[in-house]
Amino acid sequence: MSFLLRRLVRIVPTLFGLSLVTFLVLRLAPGDPALLRFADPTAPATPHLAEAIERFREAHLLDRSLVVQYLHYLGPFDLGPEGHRWFGGSGVRPWHGLLALDLGHEYLRPQVSVASEIAARLAVTVPLALLSALLAYAVAVPLGLFQALRRGSAFDVGAGLLTLALYSTPVFWAGLVLQLVFGASGLDWLPTLGLRHRDAASLDALESALDLARHALLPVVCMSYAALAYVSRHMRSAVLECACADYVLAARAKGLAERVVVARHVVRNSLLPILTLAGSILPWLVGGSVAVETVFDIPGMGKYAIDSLHNREYDAVAGCVLISGAMTALGFLVSDVLYAWVDPRIRHDRT
Amino acid sequence: MSGAAVLASVRDLCVVYRRGGRDVRALRGVSVDLTRGRVTALVGESGSGKSTLGLALVGLLPHNARVERGAVSFEGRELRGEELWREVRGSGIAWQPQDALAALDPLMNVLDAVAEGPCFADGLAPMVAQARARTALERAGFACDDPALLRFPHGLSGGQRLRVAFAAAIAREPRVLIADEPTAALDAPLALRTTALLRDLAERGSAVLWITHDLALAAHAAHEIAVIYAGRIVEIGAARQVVATPRHPYTALLLAVARSYEPAPAATMRAESGCAFRGRCPLARVSCATSEPELVELAGGRKVACPFHAEVRVP
Numbered sequence: 118m119s120f121l122l123r124r125l126v127r128i129v130p131t132l133f134g135l136s137l138v139t140f141l142v143l144r145l146a147p148g149d150p151a152l153l154r155f156a157d158p159t160a161p162a163t164p165h166l167a168e169a170i171e172r173f174r175e176a177h178l179l180d181r182s183l184v185v186q187y188l189h190y191l192g193p194f195d196l197g198p199e200g201h202r203w204f205g206g207s208g209v210r211p212w213h214g215l216l217a218l219d220l221g222h223e224y225l226r227p228q229v230s231v232a233s234e235i236a237a238r239l240a241v242t243v244p245l246a247l248l249s250a251l252l253a254y255a256v257a258v259p260l261g262l263f264q265a266l267r268r269g270s271a272f273d274v275g276a277g278l279l280t281l282a283l284y285s286t287p288v289f290w291a292g293l294v295l296q297l298v299f300g301a302s303g304l305d306w307l308p309t310l311g312l313r314h315r316d317a318a319s320l321d322a323l324e325s326a327l328d329l330a331r332h333a334l335l336p337v338v339c340m341s342y343a344a345l346a347y348v349s350r351h352m353r354s355a356v357l358e359c360a361c362a363d364y365v366l367a368a369r370a371k372g373l374a375e376r377v378v379v380a381r382h383v384v385r386n387s388l389l390p391i392l393t394l395a396g397s398i399l400p401w402l403v404g405g406s407v408a409v410e411t412v413f414d415i416p417g418m419g420k421y422a423i424d425s426l427h428n429r430e431y432d433a434v435a436g437c438v439l440i441s442g443a444m445t446a447l448g449f450l451v452s453d454v455l456y457a458w459v460d461p462r463i464r465h466d467r468t
Numbered sequence: 469m470s471g472a473a474v475l476a477s478v479r480d481l482c483v484v485y486r487r488g489g490r491d492v493r494a495l496r497g498v499s500v501d502l503t504r505g506r507v508t509a510l511v512g513e514s515g516s517g518k519s520t521l522g523l524a525l526v527g528l529l530p531h532n533a534r535v536e537r538g539a540v541s542f543e544g545r546e547l548r549g550e551e552l553w554r555e556v557r558g559s560g561i562a563w564q565p566q567d568a569l570a571a572l573d574p575l576m577n578v579l580d581a582v583a584e585g586p587c588f589a590d591g592l593a594p595m596v597a598q599a600r601a602r603t604a605l606e607r608a609g610f611a612c613d614d615p616a617l618l619r620f621p622h623g624l625s626g627g628q629r630l631r632v633a634f635a636a637a638i639a640r641e642p643r644v645l646i647a648d649e650p651t652a653a654l655d656a657p658l659a660l661r662t663t664a665l666l667r668d669l670a671e672r673g674s675a676v677l678w679i680t681h682d683l684a685l686a687a688h689a690a691h692e693i694a695v696i697y698a699g700r701i702v703e704i705g706a707a708r709q710v711v712a713t714p715r716h717p718y719t720a721l722l723l724a725v726a727r728s729y730e731p732a733p734a735a736t737m738r739a740e741s742g743c744a745f746r747g748r749c750p751l752a753r754v755s756c757a758t759s760e761p762e763l764v765e766l767a768g769g770r771k772v773a774c775p776f777h778a779e780v781r782v783p
Contacts, residue, residue, distance in 0.1 A: 363570035367633070370526050370565070371585035372558020372640065381584070382573050389575070461620035462574050 121454070128446040133191075135442045136215060139435045140187050150224050150429040151179060177224065190435070192216035220439070221432030223425075231436040235418060239440070241312065242410070242417035245333065246402035249341035250395060257345045258391065261352025262384065268357065277353075280346035288405060292339045292412035299335060308332050310414045336413045340405060344398050351394060355387035362386070389460055396452020400445035473504040475675040476525065476561055476644045481538035483520055483529065483699075494520040496699040497538070499763075502644055502675035507666050509678045509686035509707065511722065512696035518679045519566065521696070522648045525677065526563040527553035542644070558589050562642035566649045568629040572621035578605070578632050579617045585640045601639055608635035608665060627658045634665055644675045651680060663689035683719075684726040687711035695719045698744035701763065705770030715766060715777040717749045723782050743774075751776050 151173045155166055174180040178189050178197055189196040192214020200206030200213065213219060220231040260280075264273045296302075300309035308314070312332045320328060359365065360383055368378045406419030414420070418437060425433035457463045483495040494517045502508060512518045523529050525540055527547060539546045542560045547553055565571035572581055579601055587597035602612050608631040610617060616628055624632065630650060637645060647666060651659035659682075666676050667689060680686055686693050687707055694704040695718060703716040714720040742757040743749070749756070751774075763771040774780070 363565050363567055364573040366528060367563075367565045367571040367636070368573070368584070369528055370558060370563035371636065372554070372589035373584065374554075374588075377588045381576075381588070385575050386573065460574070461577075462622045 220436035253345040257349035261349040265356035284346035482536040509690035517699040564637040604639040
């Protein structure tokens with residue numbers, strides 16, 4: 118228990134570092150949210166427009182120094198004109214920033230809080246990522262196992278080349294190819310954009326589920342194939358390593374059939390490192406959702422990050438990065454806990 | 469030594485390893501009989517082929533090894549083909565591996581590991597298999613309510629692990645046990661306890677082949693000693709006889725090393741022809757280079773592969 122707490126506490130400074138780096142990179146990158154919002158390059162500059170820009174900058178503290186901006190972002194005090202009284206504000210909204218557990222608001226839609234938007238987007242992305250991880254494991258574990266059991270055969274070599282090719286195929290390219298082949302321009306089997314049909318509201322429950330499944334199929338395949346290749350290559354080498362362990366030889370010497378030896382000793386032991394990969398694969402999939410969701414136009418977290426970046430929604434981008442970072446850190450923690458839970462060697466070292 | 473009491477025997481076994489495109493001979497015509505009620509110690513240094521002989525006796529030679537000549541037989545039946553081996557392995561001839569920690573599945577507790585053979589190879593019901601496992605563990609020195617029985621290998625002491633490996637090997641009540649260096653990693657009292665287990669097993673009517681590099685311990689605990697050098701048995705006979713009056717210069721060298729605790733002279737390049745030991749032999753002469761000496765039977769049923777056995781003295 119104290120082990121868990123220690124690990125959780127150790128995540129906090131990591132996230133602070135991440136927030137600082139993200140903040141700096143965003144501010145250093147070219148582009149200005151105020152100009153992006155108000156400036157129209159074709160229209161002549163008017164005093165009215167300049168004043169609006171000025172007010173926008175003041176409201177969002179974009180005219181202050183980077184230190185003040187970061188402290189405002191970090192919180193817990195709002196340093197703006199309506200902020201905490203201690204910092205010269207009017208006291209209408211005294212609290213703001215990460216330490217006040219607030220990821221900020223969008224510039225374009227001030228009524229939308231970044232946290233609630235990310236939560237809504239994660240509700241789309243996380244199920245997709247989970248499905249992709251499930252699909253990847255369901256295919257990769259048997260594939261890697263049979264490759265290793267028939268080591269050096271044509272099947273092993275073929276599957277090895279295939280997984281290598283899959284692992285090195287860029288996701289956006291694969292997504293476009295899948296759309297071309299299965300979409301309206303090719304076989305016309307599956308929808309290629311969005312997660313819902315235009316008239317989804319009028320469908321009954323079963324049709325609606327089918328519609329969702331048909332829309333999700335290509336994105337899930339696209340999200341999972343690289344993880345599939347990665348896991349199956351790991352599985353193959355884990356099985357090969359286990360297969361020459363002494364306990365496998367000892368199990369054969371007990372007179373067990375090869376099938377029993379593989380099921381009871383080789384598979385169980387090689388699944389150990391594979392299972393713990395899951396903790397790092399899930400955040401990897403969520404991060405990879407940027408490309409998949411852009412190609413398939415899915416309103417998930419990845420799409421949100423990209424759109425926010427285009428619009429210089431500083432708070433939204435920083436929020437996406439922070440949440441991904443937190444998920445990655447939690448993923449590693451989960452994989453460590455999983456390892457300790459399934460491996461009696463670690464269980465014993467702790468007790 | 470009546471013929472009927474021989475449970476397993478090896479006849480003229482030659483095993484070749486394929487390593488880096490070259491053939492390496494591990495066993496060059498080894499013949500041993502494993503007799504009911506006897507512990508036979510197979511003594512030799514690293515690389516002498518003793519572990520290879522142990523693996524050959526359960527038909528589990530690695531993939532790069534092949535049997536060039538000779539065969540293993542069990543109860544008079546020559547074991548050829550995986551079908552026959554499957555019948556005998558574990559129930560007829562069992563094998564206890566060298567490194568007890570590496571030989572126990574880290575994810576399996578003691579009781580499951582020992583019950584595995586009876587359950588999955590003999591097809592016994594899980595409860596019956598567990599009872600068998602408890603019997604085997606009791607013979608290996610565990611009390612039946614020992615908390616260690618539910619632990620995993622990493623939670624056991626070195627001695628416990630070894631006894632678990634022993635119990636797993638004898639759980640199917642094999643007629644023959646091959647124990648590969650069970651005492652290598654143990655201190656003296658534990659090693660003695662282990663040899664007592666082997667002798668106890670033999671007294672119950674099994675044959676035991678005990679692979680070791682410790683001639684002094686073998687002299688103490690085994691009934692018979694076979695000394696192996698460079699893939700050939702160079703001397704074999706009753707343990708006391710072999711130790712009291714070694715008749716092969718290599719046995720004499722091993723004895724001298726065991727008494728003085730000085731390292732043996734390093735092995736030189738193995739000779740291509742003639743006696744393999746002649747490079748280290750104090751008695752070597754020109755004729756040793758021409759022909760490889762055969763095992764010759766001396767008085768008392770002892771066999772020695774040295775024509776100059778009468779001159780052998782312990783240095």
